[in-house]
Amino acid sequence: MRKLPLSCFIIAKNEADRIARTIRSVRSWVDEVVVVDSGSSDGTIAIARAEGARVIVQPWLGFGGQKRFAEEQCRHDWVLNLDADEVVPADLRREIITLLRSGAPANVAYGMPIHIVYPGQNKPRMWARDNWYARLYDRSVVRFRDSCVHDSVVTDGHSVGRLKAPIHHYSIRSFDHMRTKLDERMSLAAAHARPRNRSLTFARLLVEFPMNFYKYYIVRRHFTGGIMGLRYATVLSSFRVAKVYRCWMHRNPVRSVPLAIANHA
Structure with missing residues (x-):
């Protein structure tokens, strides 16, 4: 598969049991995966590198600050942000590929549903309706908020497109x-x-x-x-x-x- 001119960035700390699944869901179709680690004491860094990610160690800057730092490490302006416990399923992958291969996107940012997966299960519950966030965007136009607590993309009045397929969020181990x-x-x-x-x-x-x-x-x-x-x-x-x-x-x-x-x- 020809890779998209798209960078995927992930912030992580002590995610050795989950980060490989996250990287594997995107590595075959994005140009690069950037992992910014804030001081893992488990095997997160080694696993991320073994899965093909470029790993950078950066002490914690707060949720928004850490993601802004990660944005700056990417080679491409179009970026996809994932948490280390999230997975891009096949239907969302196809939707993103179609969007970015159909010419210049109509919007500078795109949001998608993010659905919780309960512990021990492999997909969201029926009729899930959890969160919706902008995660795919042009970092030369919009950026993550520089905040210790909040980690949302500030769109500054720009229209935000909507993708239908959800990210699967394996948020809790138990x-x-x-x-x-x-x-x-x-x-x-x-x-x-x-x-x-x-x-x-x-x-x-x-x-x-x-x-x-x-x-x-x-x-x-x-x-x-x-x-x-x-x-x-x-x-x-x-x-x-x-x-x-x-x-x-x-x-x-x-x-x-x-x-x-x-x-x-």
């Missing part, structure tokens, strides 16, 4: 891993949250769980995932409550936050 991952991310988000009225923030605690459970279980259709879908929606909603609590207790150390709020799931 539900224990999910809790650990959410604890770290919610703590970071609370630490960087803008000051808000403490009374209003406290009032949010009363509605945060049911509001988010409805969002994840019903609107995002985790009800089609059976028991795993129920567990996923419950754990994620619980940590949304924990985030609001941490914002409310912002003057106290994060370690004082009771984590038992999510352990019932």
